[in-house]
Amino acid sequence: MLDIKNLSASVGGAEILHDLSLSVGTGEVHAIMGPNGSGKSTLAQVIAGRDDYDVTAGSVTLDGEDLLELDPEERAREGVFLGFQYPVEIPGVNNAYLLKAAVNAQRAHRGLDEIDVFEFLKLAKEKMALLGMDQKFLNRGVNEGFSGGEKKRNEILQMAMLEPRLAILDETDSGLDIDALKAVAHGVNALRSPERSIVLVTHYQRLLDYIQPDHVHVLSGGKIVRSGDKTLATELEERGYDWLKEAANG
Amino acid sequence: MSKPDKLQSAAEQLGPDGLSDLRSRAAKKFGATGFPTTRMEDWKYTDLSIASDISVAALQDFRTDLPPSYEIPDIDAHWLVISNGSPQVGSFSAIDGVEVSLLSEADVDLQFNLPLSDLNLALLSDGLRLTVDSGVNIDKPIGILFFDDADTESLVSQGRVIIDVSKSASVQVIEFHATRGDARKYANVFVDLNIGDNARVDYARLQARDPSAVQTARLSVAAGRDATLRHFALDTGGKLVRNDLAIDIAQTGANVDFNGLYLADAMQHVDNHTRVDHRVGPAHSNQEYRGIVKGRAVWNGKAVVHEGADGTDAQQANHNLLVAERAEINAKPELEIYAEDVKCSHGTTVGQLDENAVFYLRTRCLDEEQARRLMTHAFAMGVAHRCPIDACTAWVDAHVDAALNALITEDAE
Numbered sequence: 001m002l003d004i005k006n007l008s009a010s011v012g013g014a015e016i017l018h019d020l021s022l023s024v025g026t027g028e029v030h031a032i033m034g035p036n037g038s039g040k041s042t043l044a045q046v047i048a049g050r051d052d053y054d055v056t057a058g059s060v061t062l063d064g065e066d067l068l069e070l071d072p073e074e075r076a077r078e079g080v081f082l083g084f085q086y087p088v089e090i091p092g093v094n095n096a097y098l099l100k101a102a103v104n105a106q107r108a109h110r111g112l113d114e115i116d117v118f119e120f121l122k123l124a125k126e127k128m129a130l131l132g133m134d135q136k137f138l139n140r141g142v143n144e145g146f147s148g149g150e151k152k153r154n155e156i157l158q159m160a161m162l163e164p165r166l167a168i169l170d171e172t173d174s175g176l177d178i179d180a181l182k183a184v185a186h187g188v189n190a191l192r193s194p195e196r197s198i199v200l201v202t203h204y205q206r207l208l209d210y211i212q213p214d215h216v217h218v219l220s221g222g223k224i225v226r227s228g229d230k231t232l233a234t235e236l237e238e239r240g241y242d243w244l245k246e247a248a249n250g
Numbered sequence: 251m252s253k254p255d256k257l258q259s260a261a262e263q264l265g266p267d268g269l270s271d272l273r274s275r276a277a278k279k280f281g282a283t284g285f286p287t288t289r290m291e292d293w294k295y296t297d298l299s300i301a302s303d304i305s306v307a308a309l310q311d312f313r314t315d316l317p318p319s320y321e322i323p324d325i326d327a328h329w330l331v332i333s334n335g336s337p338q339v340g341s342f343s344a345i346d347g348v349e350v351s352l353l354s355e356a357d358v359d360l361q362f363n364l365p366l367s368d369l370n371l372a373l374l375s376d377g378l379r380l381t382v383d384s385g386v387n388i389d390k391p392i393g394i395l396f397f398d399d400a401d402t403e404s405l406v407s408q409g410r411v412i413i414d415v416s417k418s419a420s421v422q423v424i425e426f427h428a429t430r431g432d433a434r435k436y437a438n439v440f441v442d443l444n445i446g447d448n449a450r451v452d453y454a455r456l457q458a459r460d461p462s463a464v465q466t467a468r469l470s471v472a473a474g475r476d477a478t479l480r481h482f483a484l485d486t487g488g489k490l491v492r493n494d495l496a497i498d499i500a501q502t503g504a505n506v507d508f509n510g511l512y513l514a515d516a517m518q519h520v521d522n523h524t525r526v527d528h529r530v531g532p533a534h535s536n537q538e539y540r541g542i543v544k545g546r547a548v549w550n551g552k553a554v555v556h557e558g559a560d561g562t563d564a565q566q567a568n569h570n571l572l573v574a575e576r577a578e579i580n581a582k583p584e585l586e587i588y589a590e591d592v593k594c595s596h597g598t599t600v601g602q603l604d605e606n607a608v609f610y611l612r613t614r615c616l617d618e619e620q621a622r623r624l625m626t627h628a629f630a631m632g633v634a635h636r637c638p639i640d641a642c643t644a645w646v647d648a649h650v651d652a653a654l655n656a657l658i659t660e661d662a663e
Contacts, residue, residue: 087610088606090610
């Protein structure tokens with residue numbers, strides 16, 4: 001599904017990702033862990049197409065298609081979804097309006113007609129129920145005045161509506177209390193499917209108690225320094241990141 | 251023949267009638283002062299030479315016999331038309347609870363330090379006085395249409411309306427400005443709104459003149475005890491537009507809320523000056539103006555809390571979105587406080603769209619133009635939704651939409 005080969009990226013002349021390679025198979029769930037400043041969010045943003053970063057080397061492909069050539073909206077329509085660490089508040093843009101515009105932009109890309117209004121509402125309400133979200137959120141401004149937990153649920157709602165091939169969830173667990181974490185994890189688990197790959201970017205192992213990854217990678221200093229199965233996450237929780245940083249530098 | 255003489259003879263041409271003496275005095279006074287200039291603090295950023303040029307050209311061959319011409323806007327209201335400065339009395343139909351009359355000399359007088367008012371009175375063919383009976387609730391909005399039509403000759407037009415809303419009455423007023431024709435036009439409009447004790451006025455000033463038109467307009471409000479004003483102003487048209495809104499609170503318990511949206515395209519200059527005088531407290535004033543600027547705009551919001559006006563709550567905000575490199579906004583909030591125990595705040599922002607939000611929307615499948623359009627629209631509607639008159643909502647939505655699309659689409663070219 002996702003193939004990253006020898007990727008280097010910098011911002012303002014400072015290189016943040018160094019020669020990073022990662023392969024995510026179809027239907028797999030990968031967790032990318034690492035200390036603060038290791039480049040986790042940069043990797044997520046580069047895959048989604050943020051133009052603040054310069055890709056200086058390497059390639060990123062989705063089922064063989066070069067993602068780096070595409071605009072962010074083209075990547076999204078092709079099925080790449082980025083769940084933001086800090087979802088943006090957009091006052092005055094109605095949540096339902098954005099969801100519908102997003103779904104329709106994707107449908108147009110696939111050569112489908114616009115979604116029927118009733119079908120859209122039915123679908124949105126179903127997904128909201130799954131996430132334990134009140135329907136009133138449909139008529140609020142996008143993330144406007146939402147609590148941290150509400151914003152993260154809203155991200156997963158958008159993901160559920162767009163049904164991406166590849167979902168990258170950047171620190172989806174940060175700032176959540178245990179109930180919100182469970183609701184978000186429940187939503188993500190419901191979206192696991194043999195056709196969909198999920199990349200969880202997280203600092204803590206806590207999220208992985210609720211969403212079991214197939215593979216765990218540790219990112220440090222802009223490259224992957226260790227990969228393993230879910231037991232690696234437990235080991236990291238016990239030992240911290242320093243031993244890996246040392247191993248990578250040594 | 252010098253210009254003051256032209257003005258004097260034009261003033262005479264409008265009579266003889268009950269306003270002749272007033273016109274003559276006003277012409278003489280304006281002759282001595284002339285138009286405000288950019289050397290005056292209040293006019294620092296707005297140069298009226300173009301208004302002066304159009305006036306000189308119009309006075310060269312001043313006409314008092316222009317045929318009426320207007321188009322009623324698609325808003326359900328009792329419309330009163332002032333076409334090329336002349337009230338079209340024949341077109342008025344009776345409104346229950348409202349007395350409409352022409353101005354007499356007893357209604358108006360020269361004002362201190364307002365040269366444009368002198369110009370207005372010197373060239374005023376006639377004005378309107380509306381009196382809303384006490385305690386009535388008028389069923390649908392009263393619309394005052396200022397319509398100017400000039401195809402070939404430069405046109406200067408004066409509008410003057412006095413609205414008295416009696417005690418405990420409730421009324422909605424639409425002040426609508428529109429034009430037709432390609433010739434240069436300068437409209438100079440004065441509206442006095444006196445809101446009686448416990449009365450409520452919802453007011454919308456909608457300005458959609460053509461892109462070559464020049465407008466100066468002043469709305470003066472006197473708020474009675476426990477009076478309520480909800481005001482919204484929209485400017486999308488005009489080459490050079492200057493609006494003054496002056497609100498005087500001399501009775502306790504007044505509650506005034508005034509908001510505005512201005513769109514200034516590359517060749518447009520839109521200036522909004524607001525001033526609220528809190529002479530007594532408690533009373534509450536709140537304003538928010540927003541602008542989307544590609545050309546030039548000015549916002550100057552002044553709140554004066556006079557000595558003894560304790561319990562005043564005065565809030566003001568002005569937010570601007572600059573959508574072109576050369577766009578210019580001069581935004582100036584002013585608070586003068588001479589009382590104790592007041593709650594006042596002001597905030598002004600000038601900026602571009604949040605690029606983080608644009609990226610966010612793009613990751614949600616929207617293309618960049620769609621994302622920018624959506625955010626710009628949301629910014630505008632954030633204040634346009636405060637238009638207090640439901641009958642105007644559809645017109646405002648459609649008009650803002652069209653004006654914004656024009657402003658943004660040109661960008662893409």
